[in-house]
Amino acid sequence: MALSTLSLTQFRNHAESRITAGARFNVIWGDNGAGKTNILEAISLLAPGRGMRRAGIEQMARQQGPGGFAIAAALMDDEVRIGTGTNADAPSRRQVRVNGAAAAATSLADWLAVVWLTPAMDRLFLESAGGRRRFLDRLVLALYPAHARHAARYEAAMRERNRLLGAERPVDPGWIDALEMRMAEHGAALAEARGDTLLALDAQIGVLEAGPFAQPSLALERKGPTEAGALAAALKAGRSRDRAAGRALAGPHRDDLVVTMRQKGQPAALCSTGEQKAMLIAIILAHADLVAERRGSRLILLLDEVAAHLDPARRAALYEQLAERSGQVWMTGTDASLFDDVPLTGRADWSVSGGMVTAVGMGA
Numbered sequence: 001m002a003l004s005t006l007s008l009t010q011f012r013n014h015a016e017s018r019i020t021a022g023a024r025f026n027v028i029w030g031d032n033g034a035g036k037t038n039i040l041e042a043i044s045l046l047a048p049g050r051g052m053r054r055a056g057i058e059q060m061a062r063q064q065g066p067g068g069f070a071i072a073a074a075l076m077d078d079e080v081r082i083g084t085g086t087n088a089d090a091p092s093r094r095q096v097r098v099n100g101a102a103a104a105a106t107s108l109a110d111w112l113a114v115v116w117l118t119p120a121m122d123r124l125f126l127e128s129a130g131g132r133r134r135f136l137d138r139l140v141l142a143l144y145p146a147h148a149r150h151a152a153r154y155e156a157a158m159r160e161r162n163r164l165l166g167a168e169r170p171v172d173p174g175w176i177d178a179l180e181m182r183m184a185e186h187g188a189a190l191a192e193a194r195g196d197t198l199l200a201l202d203a204q205i206g207v208l209e210a211g212p213f214a215q216p217s218l219a220l221e222r223k224g225p226t227e228a229g230a231l232a233a234a235l236k237a238g239r240s241r242d243r244a245a246g247r248a249l250a251g252p253h254r255d256d257l258v259v260t261m262r263q264k265g266q267p268a269a270l271c272s273t274g275e276q277k278a279m280l281i282a283i284i285l286a287h288a289d290l291v292a293e294r295r296g297s298r299l300i301l302l303l304d305e306v307a308a309h310l311d312p313a314r315r316a317a318l319y320e321q322l323a324e325r326s327g328q329v330w331m332t333g334t335d336a337s338l339f340d341d342v343p344l345t346g347r348a349d350w351s352v353s354g355g356m357v358t359a360v361g362m363g364a
Helices: 036-042 105-110 120-124 127-143 145-165 175-207 226-239 239-245 275-294 314-323
Strands: 001-013 014-020 025-029 069-075 081-087 090-098 102-105 114-117 216-221 256-261 300-304 327-331 347-355 356-362
Touching: 001 036, 014 036, 014 347, 014 356, 025 036, 036 114, 036 300, 036 327, 081 105, 090 105, 090 216, 102 105, 105 145, 114 127, 114 275, 120 275, 127 145, 127 175, 127 275, 145 175, 145 239, 175 216, 175 226, 175 275, 216 275, 226 239, 256 275, 275 314
Parallel strands: 025 327, 025 347, 114 300, 300 327
Antiparallel strands: 001 014, 001 069, 069 081, 081 090, 090 102, 216 256, 347 356
């Protein structure tokens, strides 16, 4: 799971950018607003979902451009090309291609596993459960490529059920029964994959070497039954309540990731910002090991401005840990000196200014 080349066409502030990737470390620096994070966002769109910014697809085409955008990549050690983008005449309709053939966005998980850390995630433990659930699902997706399909089908059935429950005219109960059975089938698959991932990840965190990154304990707060039959029954029994609320109140769409700092036995929300950042990094490192063990290959890791928020000792420790794992890492920062401790082997460097990318060097 690594990119050998990446092309951005009319994407965000990039008119035409071509990048030949390093096998292990890809370091991007430049001033704020130069277009560094846009490169990472483009890579994140080569996986299922809305990308690391969760922006609307219609917002991504370059403002000064003709409309529409394209992101294309070739996979390292594999004769596979994947891409995504929009056309000017349909700016809200995302298209995906694999080796030139049209494909579903959920199928991207079969080719790439991409996980990221961004400055916006510094408040992950303080804000709504939705952000933590999305973070967890990104981790799950790297282990269970079918997770994206189950999530899409569950959400589609849930939206239709919500619409029917809120309809002014009576609706055939058998129609709602069928939707609830579909929610239950895919919801049970979501619950199983999340539970297995958290159990394995919590164990993997436990065997990480003690170091500068706080070790978290992980658990899942369930908001409904996990077995398909029981979930279908709960949805049926809750129709009146859900109709009044305007949404389904039971199911995996309301689960929450619970994180506790092991050393203190303290909820992550009550820990310092530095401790929270350290726990996120520990989760990412353990997850990389778990993916390598389960899938036999490393994921792609996107680290947006992470180095700037670590002291020199933790920064050097992070680079050392990443080097030991050998996966492909993409990092951004405002100053090249932040990456002085990044190993040179398999490394490529670029500076970015005004959406223009300039190659600075590539390690052997």
